Amino acid sequence: MRHLFSRPAWAGIIILALIAALLPVLHLLFPAGHALHVSAYVIGIVAKFMCYALAAMALDLVWGYTGILSLGHGVFFALGAYAHGMYLMRAIGRDGVYQSDLPDFMVFLDWKTYPWYWSLTDHFWYCMALVVLVPGVLAFIFGYFAFRSRIKGVYFSIITQAMTFAFMLLFFRNNTGFGGNNGFTDFKRILGFSITAPGTKAVLYLTTLVILLAALFLCRWIVQSKLGRVLQAVRDSESRLMFIGYDPLWFKLFIWTLSAVLCGIAGALYVPQVGIINPSEMSPGNSIEMVIWAAVGGRGTLLGPIIGAFTVNGLKSWFTAAFPDLWLYALGLLFILVTLFMQQGILGLAGKFRKRGEAA
Template identity: 80%
Template sequence: MNMNAPSFSSPFSSLFSRPAWIAIVVCGVILAALPLLNLAFGPEHPLHVSSYTVGLIGKFMCYAMAALALDLVWGYTGILSLGHGVFFALGGYMHGMYLMRAIGRDGVYQSDLPDFMVFLNWSEYPWYWWMTEHFWFAMLLVVLVPGLLAFVFGYFAFRSRIKGVYFSIITQAMTFAFMLLFFRNDTGFGGNNGFTDFKRILGFTITTPETKAVLYLVTLAALLGSLLLCRAIVTSRLGRVLQGVRDSESRLMFIGYNPLWFKLFVWTLSGVLCGIAGALYVPQVGIINPSEMSPANSIEMVIWAAVGGRGSLLGPIIGAFSVNGLKSWFTAAFPDLWLYALGLIFILVTLFMPQGILGVVQKLKKRIKDGETA
């Protein structure tokens, strides 16, 4: 599979079939029930779902939302990004600033400043922490900061008609540069350790099962909302133009369209969705640091989309759950071999499952249907 090929024939032409809608509803109900079962039943009850499982699935849903955002630009517009991790992490950092302010004087140094600032002899907050003690302002930053970075970066890249492998390389360079920047102690973002030890969110203790359940359900709602939004886009006239950009950008320009603004719109929206996913990820995991901007994390997002089936919306969600579920088991059983396993998975998918898991399902359904009509 040529990952940067200008033409991409997707078997997922209908979004979604009736069985797919039923599966989405059933999965949504099951996922929504997990935190409720955690709260309703004690650890000894057979219906009890552990807090660890709730937290793990919540994290997977954030990853699935990031993979969905990537599919919007890669699967439907043909823009392969190896730097979406920076949008994910920036959304997390913007929310993390509020969570650090919400600690108040409950830190180790009992100061109005976060512990890392006291340790580094900061006397006051830097200017870019202004208003971050307000939740609504932090949420505004969650949308604006990744969105602004995506818009500026995309404008200059697309205006210069950078595409294909060259675009992928500069996105990877972007996320690597941001990672190095955030590793510095003098940037005011916690340096190597980042943000952690969160205490409260909107006045509620962040570690209680009830708060975790609410965060989980908000994440599920955001994932389903993002799925519906992306479906509305790709099935609209705008979506057909985006697929025209993917399949033959020069032909699209010949008939009078300017691809710049279409690509810029979908690229910026994808960055915003990734930032929201990162903001939901941080309070559930309890930490955000520069390692989230590692180029390897962005490459993993590509693998999630490829494994599930890019250009399908549901595929990247399935891929995110599948790969990360396997990662959770593999890193516990064979911690030193996970990266080799991940590379092998991507090679096997590229060679034998170019349309991913959903592509295999579609082929099986077609064979069964052909057998019934024979």
């Protein structure tokens, strides 16, 4: 694994991390209209892309390094977001439209009290524990029965897509207590601070950056360890790995659960910065987009999914503003082109150009 990472890659990581960390500082220090001012829009969209990058890197652990193609990671992302969103809804207090201790959607539906699973959600750290435990426990249970039954390949991809679709339908129902079609929105505070204040936004942004970098280093350590070599053996020849005495079940289950937890953390970072979470985040299409991010950037590289998440979502932001009806066609064309001509993604293409330059 000498290519993970090369000296130019380390230099790029450090430079980009410093630039990213500088953006909220410029936003706070310089007033609007100043040449060095960074707008709140830029801060918000970069923060959102970093959340997507964390989710894409989590998917790369199971797809790029273990050969498990998941089309259901959107449900882990959304569950982490909902777990944090429950705290944010409780933090609104009586500042809602109906000035009730209950969230507005519960008042509208004539709920009289919180359901039992909302207990203790007014405590921040309890909800942070839920962010980790809910996606993690779901992934562990789902993965245990799937991997023990030796479900793999396209069959595993189909059942993960069925899982996220089932959860989406469940959360669309008003009687589940999660806001139905509208989900959670209109957040006011986090840990007592106004969620829309520039300082709060800057802290959330920097927290996302730090966690993204920490997750990158954690994933790098895993894939370069003995565990990582076993995971890649699962990807390349699971039957041969079993022949030499390894049981792939627990290796696959560990990395699958860790990937789900990282995705849940990405969702938890996403919701206070975007300001809304609803069941559409669980749609199968969102999970497929995560796969596209990893493929475009270069799966099995860790950095590739991060690049892919920024690239694809940057194109999406531009297309949906300039040509809103053409984005899905452009996304499909992009995936086809990557599949046919750039199977190693953007990083693979850059590597080819570098080798040609060295040869010349």
